[in-house]
Amino acid sequence: MLSLLIYGTIQSVILAFYALGFSLAYGISGVANFAHGGLFILGGFIAWSFMNYFHLPWFLSVAISVVLTGMIGFVLYWGLLLRIRGIPLAEVVVTFAAGIAILEFLAWKGLYGFYYNLPVFVKGGIEIGSVAVDYQRLIVLGTGAVLAAFLWVFVHHTKIGLAFRGIAQNERTALSLGIESDWIGALSLALGSALAAVSAIMILPMGVMEATVGYEVLIYAVAVAIVGGLESILGMVVASFIIGFGQIAVARYVGSSWMVIVPLAAIAFILAIRPSGLLGKFKELEERV
Amino acid sequence: MAEAGLRYRKERLDRGIKARSDTIYVISSYREILYLVLPRVLPVIGLLVLPLVLRGYWGKVLVYACIFGLLALSWDFLASCGMFSLGQALFFGVGSFFAGALNHYFHWPPILTLPIATLAGGVFCAALLAPVVRLKGIYFAMITLVVPLLFTRLVVATGVWGGSHGLSNLAPFTNEWIPIYLAVVAMLVVLFGFRRIMNEDYGLVLGAIRDDDRAVMSAGINIYWRKIQALFIAAVVGCFAGAFMTHQYQFVGPSVFALDYSILPLTAAALGGAGTFAGAVLGSLALVPLSEAMRALAGLRITFYCIVLIICIIGLPEGIFHYIQRKYQQFERLTEIG
Numbered sequence: 001m002l003s004l005l006i007y008g009t010i011q012s013v014i015l016a017f018y019a020l021g022f023s024l025a026y027g028i029s030g031v032a033n034f035a036h037g038g039l040f041i042l043g044g045f046i047a048w049s050f051m052n053y054f055h056l057p058w059f060l061s062v063a064i065s066v067v068l069t070g071m072i073g074f075v076l077y078w079g080l081l082l083r084i085r086g087i088p089l090a091e092v093v094v095t096f097a098a099g100i101a102i103l104e105f106l107a108w109k110g111l112y113g114f115y116y117n118l119p120v121f122v123k124g125g126i127e128i129g130s131v132a133v134d135y136q137r138l139i140v141l142g143t144g145a146v147l148a149a150f151l152w153v154f155v156h157h158t159k160i161g162l163a164f165r166g167i168a169q170n171e172r173t174a175l176s177l178g179i180e181s182d183w184i185g186a187l188s189l190a191l192g193s194a195l196a197a198v199s200a201i202m203i204l205p206m207g208v209m210e211a212t213v214g215y216e217v218l219i220y221a222v223a224v225a226i227v228g229g230l231e232s233i234l235g236m237v238v239a240s241f242i243i244g245f246g247q248i249a250v251a252r253y254v255g256s257s258w259m260v261i262v263p264l265a266a267i268a269f270i271l272a273i274r275p276s277g278l279l280g281k282f283k284e285l286e287e288r289v
Numbered sequence: 290m291a292e293a294g295l296r297y298r299k300e301r302l303d304r305g306i307k308a309r310s311d312t313i314y315v316i317s318s319y320r321e322i323l324y325l326v327l328p329r330v331l332p333v334i335g336l337l338v339l340p341l342v343l344r345g346y347w348g349k350v351l352v353y354a355c356i357f358g359l360l361a362l363s364w365d366f367l368a369s370c371g372m373f374s375l376g377q378a379l380f381f382g383v384g385s386f387f388a389g390a391l392n393h394y395f396h397w398p399p400i401l402t403l404p405i406a407t408l409a410g411g412v413f414c415a416a417l418l419a420p421v422v423r424l425k426g427i428y429f430a431m432i433t434l435v436v437p438l439l440f441t442r443l444v445v446a447t448g449v450w451g452g453s454h455g456l457s458n459l460a461p462f463t464n465e466w467i468p469i470y471l472a473v474v475a476m477l478v479v480l481f482g483f484r485r486i487m488n489e490d491y492g493l494v495l496g497a498i499r500d501d502d503r504a505v506m507s508a509g510i511n512i513y514w515r516k517i518q519a520l521f522i523a524a525v526v527g528c529f530a531g532a533f534m535t536h537q538y539q540f541v542g543p544s545v546f547a548l549d550y551s552i553l554p555l556t557a558a559a560l561g562g563a564g565t566f567a568g569a570v571l572g573s574l575a576l577v578p579l580s581e582a583m584r585a586l587a588g589l590r591i592t593f594y595c596i597v598l599i600i601c602i603i604g605l606p607e608g609i610f611h612y613i614q615r616k617y618q619q620f621e622r623l624t625e626i627g
Binding site: 032034080083084090091092093094096097098100101104105108215219222223225226257258259260261263264267268271 | 373375420421423424427428430431432434435436438439442443446447448548552555559589591592594595596598599602603606
């Protein structure tokens with residue numbers, strides 16, 4: 001029971017990590033960044049390359065990876081999305097295509113297997129009660145909490161963060177107050193991409209780094225965002241806990257191969273009772289239903 | 290030209306022959322009749338003659354192009370009803386698995402499995418997506434993106450229908466002419482059928498749902514039921530493509546839910562021009578041979594599609610077909626400003 005609790009929490013935090021950048025970028029700029037999975041793997045790959053080709057220390061390559069991925073997100077918005085702003089479907093297709101282009105390119109380059117592997121931060125583990133947990137997973141937990149707190153402070157108490165929320169709530173009013181929506185939108189996508197890189201660096205050490213993982217990340221990010229309500233960060237956290245615990249419970253009592261059912265069932269269930277997601281607030285009914 | 294650009298602007302006018310032939314009620318002249326008929330008849334004749342010319346490998350490519358044409362048509366039909374799908378692979382995969390399972394477990398011949406898989410698959414997909422028709426735009430797109438990808442994992446994880454190995458040794462088509470003409474004729478029928486549907490009252494309602502669903506609701510029409518019907522129609526076409534390819538490959542596995550079957554039809558429709566159906570066909574007839582020619586690039590092909598797709602959407606948003614149509618029906622001239 002204790003292990004269910006611990007591993008459920010860890011799985012939930014991992015899911016929240018997946019969905020964080022996606023949900024944030026959507027909440028601000030209204031762009032559903034389907035390149036999220038691609039940027040996730042790209043972030044991990046950049047960090048790996050700097051560590052292995054240039055033999056840079058871990059911290060430096062991680063920092064470079066986060067910044068670079070953020071810049072790629074910025075360019076993606078500024079170079080491509082800005083030209084088709086306001087046509088949501090074209091936005092979806094372009095980000096989707098860009099993400100797949102990244103993933104398939106990396107897959108073609110041969111990005112699979114144990115050769116590509118990010119190092120864990122601290123080796124070893126600890127026993128909580130009678131459950132063995134390795135340090136990496138605990139660090140993921142801690143970082144998740146810190147990151148969530150940081151984001152909350154950032155969005156509520158800094159100028160850029162408030163501008164983000166202003167754009168999200170009402171773009172025209174924000175414009176009239178001198179908040180430039182193009183700039184903020186590009187920044188939001190940059191932040192979302194940087195968060196994708198951060199989560200890649202946190203989570204990839206626990207598994208292998210493969211191009212196919214990118215699709216997994218995208219699926220879970222989208223599933224969590226749909227269940228939680230796209231615009232709401234809190235909804236995203238709640239949804240990742242529901243799906244995370246659901247998955248661990250199913251893996252425990254039914255069989256681990258049935259884990260994929262959980263997001264599907266959660267989506268179907270939520271759509272049937274509350275199509276705008278658990279805590280979807282803005283633009284609630286007219287746009288969606 | 291720069292100075293000319295300041296004083297002149299381009300103006301587009303319908304050609305005289307277009308204006309005259311728009312309202313033909315009686316046979317007026319061969320020229321006008323040919324103007325109307327040729328663009329419709331020539332491609333049909335061309336497509337019917339091609340299988341006689343193309344044998345062996347390139348014949349297979351033609352079949353492939355027609356199948357992707359069907360998927361692109363199905364995508365375009367959904368898009369004209371305001372449902373933007375990122376998961377044509379769902380239809381394709383469901384059709385494939387229905388046909389594959391019927392053939393593998395009951396040993397039914399293709400002549401039975403094709404229609405059954407097409408209809409049953411259509412009903413299954415429409416029922417599966419029925420709760421989702423309440424969603425619009427990117428919400429619908431997200432669901433359709435996720436569902437086939439989860440299905441892949443479901444098949445692999447639970448091992449139903451052969452699991453990750455798939456079902457092999459399925460019954461092939463008996464005669465080499467059957468598949469090639471079946472694919473070509475199916476694509477032509479669907480192409481002209483869809484164009485006809487969208488011009489009927491039924492299609493007007495579907496188009497109106499895309500443009501303003503609130504207005505359609507206030508006209509007392511149940512838009513959800515209409516959308517489910519549209520889903521069924523599109524799913525039938527997609528499932529036929531899947532069931533067909535199952536017998537063509539004599540194999541079905543979880544790869545039928547792969548992203549290729551979602552992204553290629555989308556690219557074809559975007560390249561050819563969405564909303565006209567002919568554009569979708571044109572796009573896939575152009576893209577599939579191109580991708581066959583690039584088979585050497587293997588995995589890079591999808592990257593290539595994606596780049597084409599991005600360029601098309603940003604640089605050439607109207608698509609090839611709209612461009613050709615405009616040139617055919619209108620001429621441009623410079624007129625003085627002011």
